[in-house]
Amino acid sequence: MYKSLSPLVSAAFILGGCSLIPDYQRPEAPIATQYPQTSSYAPALSGPIGADQGWREMFRDPVLQQLIESSLLNNRDLRVAALNVEAYQAQYRIQRADIYPAISANGSGSRQRLPSSLTQTGDSAISSSYSATLGISAYELDLFGRIRSLSEEASFIYLSSEEARRSTQLSLVASVANAYLTWRADQELLKLTQDTLQSYEQSLRLTERTNQVGTASALALSQSRTSVESARASLAKFQRQVAQDLNSLALLVGTSVSDDLPSLPLASDLLAEVPAGLPSDLLQRRPDILQAEYLLQSANANIGAARAAFFPSISLTANAGSSSSELSGLFKGGSGGWLFQPQINIPIFNAGSLRASLDYSKIQKDISVSQYEKSILTAFQEVSDGLTARKTYKDQLMAQTDLVQANQDYYRLAERRYRIGVDSSLTFLDAQRSLFSARQTLIIDRLAQLTAEVSLYKALGGGWIENSNKAL
Known part of the structure; x- marks a missing residue:
């Protein structure tokens, strides 16, 4: 008997290695081999790429x-x-366990009194x-790799x-930054507004005095006063x-943050x-x-499971043990017994359910391919946008810094001419507003460059490791 079973067991193990999963081939990346290299883009510098640079660096x-x-x-x-x-991970371990038979031991006992009438x-x-008893229950022989395909999918x-x-x-790292x-x-905008409001209030007091003596007009x-009230509104907004x-x-x-943390100026090398x-x-x-590609490979593995469902499946139930009418005779000679119960399931008619399941698996793979390609295109666009932002923000900040300096010169000259009575206060107020606006814009542009x-x-x-040598 054992000799006749050996070829069947061997064949089961051999067929258990079969797989109907399609050969996986990574789709070609739908992007150029280089980032844009026009004058609007910063060059893609050589050296360790962002993913290799830890967030502390x-x-x-x-x-x-x-x-x-x-x-x-x-x-x-x-x-x-x-x-x-x-x-x-736990779900994968559950699915992987189906590859192996589950062996269980059971013991039971009963005592029953029958009345004399029975x-x-x-x-x-x-x-x-x-x-x-000791045995296995409903273990499916994975002849066509269905269970292995599901395990690989998981x-x-x-x-x-x-x-x-x-x-x-x-x-998270980028959001916190x-x-x-x-x-x-x-x-910094709040501090600038506070300083500007103080300057506007000083100018208002000076204008009120000159208006009282008839030097400054009501206009x-x-x-x-309009400048003062506008600055007060801005102050409340920035607060x-x-x-x-x-x-x-x-x-x-994820925890409270103190509002008086020491800080470096926004213009420093942050x-x-x-x-x-x-x-x-x-x-x-x-x-x-990488996540999109793993999901693509998962969908590819699911096709193997859908294909395997077309073929017969064999499940085994087997156990061996002993039984006795007395507890003391449970393990005595002659009390042993065994059960071997194979079961085969052959799909004959299912109204197209298996074909629809296979078609669905193939469609899901096509969807995953599109999602994978879109993730690549999105990444390419984001890096390209970042390179052009790096180049143009540098130029914009240089120009805005020069504009702030020009407005500072304008404000200084206008204040001097106003105090000695050469120009009216209108020119001085215009210089104040221009300088305030230019400084505001410089801070906003610097923030835009950093973000x-x-x-x-x-x-x-980048951003998922603490440094280049130690993963967080």
Whole structure:
């Protein structure tokens, strides 16, 4: 008997290695081999790309580094993403376990009293039964790789969840940096507005005195008051924005943030400039692209499971043990028994359900291909936008800095001529407003440049490691 079973068992193991999963081939990237290289774009510098540069190397403000570190420990969205990874890992382990038979041991016993009316002797009787078995139940022989295909699908979903966690961490680092920079910029705008309001109030007092002696007109006085009230409105706006910025930062960090943290000026060297590398680097570095490819491979594996469903499936139930009417005789000679119960299921008619399932799996793969290609195109666009922002913001900031300097000269000359009575207060008020507006714009442009650089760093796949040698 054992000799006759051996070829069947061997054949089952051999066929168990079969797979109907299509050979996976990575789709060609629908992007150019180089980033745009016109005069509007900064060159894609050579050197370690953004994904290889840790966030501590990218962000040079010590306070910002502390906030990012705190957010990686306390942010709830990142915590949920990490728990999702563990959940998908558990699901993969559950699916993988179906490849192997589940062996279980069972023991049971019963005692029953029968009344005299139900016994053949006419006397009441007590019957006993005890059994102990070891075996497997409904184990499917994976002859055509259905279970292995499902296990491989689950493994790719697990890997995609890990990339999703990395992507969440990358986005968190960038969000904390942008929120912090916005908070600092609004603080500087608030300080600028406070200083400007103080200057406007001094000018208003001077204009009121000159109006009383008949030197300044009512129009000049009215314009001076308009400037003061406009500055007060701006002051309230920036006070609100600073408070809201701090609230947003606290939400990202996951804990309270002090409003008197030491800071570096926005114009200081807060960020490192990372090289962009080549577009092909994105395919191996950006977590969202890797996530999309794992999902594509998962959909490809599901096709193998849908194909295998067309073929017969065999499941086995087998056990061996002993039984006895007395507990003391449970393991005595002659009490042993066994059961071997194979079952085969052959799909004959299912009204096209299996064909529809296969078509659905193929369509899902095509959808995953499109999503994968879109993630590549999106990454290419984001890096290209970052490179043109790097180039044009540098030019814009240089021009705006020169404009602020020109307005400072204009304000200084207008103030001197107004005080010695050469020009009216209208020219002086115009110089004040122009200088205030130019300084505001310079701060806003500097913030835009910094956030664009952070976005480029994120687009390159950076921000998910603490430094280049140690993963966080």
